[in-house]
Amino acid sequence: MTLTLEIIGITVLWFFLFGYVIVGSIDFGAGFFNAYSLLTNRQHILTKIIQRYLSPVWEVTNVFLVFFFVGIIGFFPKTAFYYGTTLLVPASIAIILLAIRGSYYAFETYGSRGHKGYSFMYGAAGLLIPASLSVVLTISEGGFIDMIDGQPVLDYSRLFLSPLTWSIVVLAIAATLYISAVFLTWYADKAKDPEATKLLRKYALIWALPTMITATGIIVELRAHNPEHYANILDVWWAFLISGLMFAGTVYLLWTKRYYGWAFLLLVGQFFVAFFAYGWSHRPYLLYPYLTIYDSFTNEAMAIALIIAFIAGLGLLLPSLYLLLRLFLFNKDYVAGKKEDNHA
């Protein structure tokens, strides 16, 4: 297997999608836990922790998503034709949810404390967004799009009646909450807030199992839905095994209340390996059976220009991201809430 421009392109994009899955999940899950704690009158435990982490980074989260969808049109312009035409409704729903959630976050945090209802809406949107975005993954498995008069058309009834769709939706939600809870456990621990740590650790343990069960279930369902992909997944079984071991490691550390930082790192590793193994086995299809990374690829001149731009951009971004993390995530005083009043 040679390292072609196509592979470089999709790998870059997959990295950013992975980044979005992690930072987005933390963000979405946090909103849900916040709303849930309001409902159960435990808000005083969580709100501070959650806001201190989320406030400086919410806009950065969104850029990961923008980067992915702008990049995929850049590297693979034909995706605009297939996905653009068919995704109008699901993607618009996701945009609207993202818009309401993003803006109300800013309205609440910087503006003024509003109605409790917003917090609930905010929490609910945080679960609906991963659910609606995950539908794209389902569609990419094929079987839901027909070509009618040369135009791709999405068959909604087939999509909504398929068990695959719903398993992926459930996985998206469970994984969101699991990732978020593990991260926040670590963060709360660093903030020396034992009460919040305890609660979040409990949430993390609750959501661990559903994540694993649905993930496995999806692989089984693929056997009937997309045998070709299923066979490719079995080829990289060892990667999923590694991922599973890392999962066990996270749960073990959480269970024994130790090394929450390592627990989160293992979780990132677990999702990283699984995400890339999944992407690898999906290759070369962007959309079964119509679109592969090869026949949808842009011209060579553009591909090289994009890759050069990407490398140059990364040179700018990595130091800036490092600065952001150092100032807020790894700064003891900030995390512990000792430097509170620095907001404009």
Add this chain to the structure above:
Amino acid sequence: MGNEEAVFFSRLLTEMTLSFHIIYATIGVGVPLMIMLAQWVGIRKNDEHYILLARRWARGFVITVAVGVVTGTAIGLQLSLLWPNFMELAGQVIALPLFLETFAFFFEAIFLGIYLYTWDRFENQKKHLLLLVPVAVGAGMSAVFITIVNAFMNTPQGFDLVDGELVNISPLIAMLNPAMPTKVAHVVSTALMTSAFILAAIGAFRLLQGSNHIYHKKAVYLMVKVGLVFSIATALIGDFSGKYLAEYQPEKLAAAEWHFETAGNAPLILYGILDDGEVKYALEIPYALSILAHNDPTAEVIGLDQFPEDEIPPLYIHYFFDVMVTIGMFMVVLSAFYVVAKWRKWKLGNSRFILRLIVAGGPLSMIAIQAGWWMTEVGRQPWILRGIMRVDEAATSSGSVDIMVVAFALLYLILGVGSVVVLRRMFRNNPVEKELDKMEADRLAGETK
């Protein structure tokens, strides 16, 4: 839904999203520079009024950025959702600046987060000010890159079209297209001009409401000065834009000017109405169109007679052009008058009448932005990629665009109202006077320690 309907609703949705986004995007491009300016003046003069100005603007800015970001995300996705054929074709040539734009956002987003949460965290205030530089640069660059994409739609180049296939693609030549220099310059300078006048309008509004605080006076004076500079720049670059149009998109200029027959000594037609192909009640400035187009009062200007019927843009863009130019000229005169009046200490400068005009100047500038975009985008009709792809060939075949129009209209209504309400509440609950008193008290407490 037939294709015609899909095209119609796709256009409607695109127009709506862009027109809404541009309000927040304009503020997003211009305001960081104004915050920087105020903070810099404050540090240099050791004047806490300017520092507080910067701080309060920054707070408000977060709200507008949030709406800018979410509507920008919407338009970014909608381009592929509504115009898949266009994106598939154009993406091969013009994806580079779109991709670069995301880096600009990234850069801006990271440093905005840092800037907002590090007030008073640095001993040396200048370090904090430096954090704004990447924010302003990032915002400016996103405007530059996206405008390059739009320039490409007007004068596509950097490829050859052979049997419907694009070959010999050169992303850099596509970016350096003839529409790019004037368009980018005009967009950036209008964003700065508009942001300055909006901030001036807010200060003038508070003065009119009865606050006589020097804080607001400083804000108004500073912003009108900045606005004057950029409104002059805008008018100059607008003149260059006219020359660009005359050379590369003569049909757009001719439609905007109701210039039907190719002729020399062409007059500029302002205002008026079109009655059965005849211009009535218009103001004619002799030779001015020839001057706008070629810097020569006798030069020949291409008229609409040179174009096939189905390639002539809608003639109503004339009104958009009038609105834009009128407002542009008005703002130059108004801000010049105010600055001179302040300088010569004329009484009229502080009169309620002038303050009212300054208050109007903010919204007026925003209207000029809208008029300018509508002129240039409608003036590109019927093309989406001039000379290469028509709008009706570009649109989606999906049947649900009409419902999406309704859904997004609701969304923008909520966002628009929400942002105004939140901004008002934010500043009303925390008036300047209170905050200045608090700053004073903090300082005294610090001195006695």
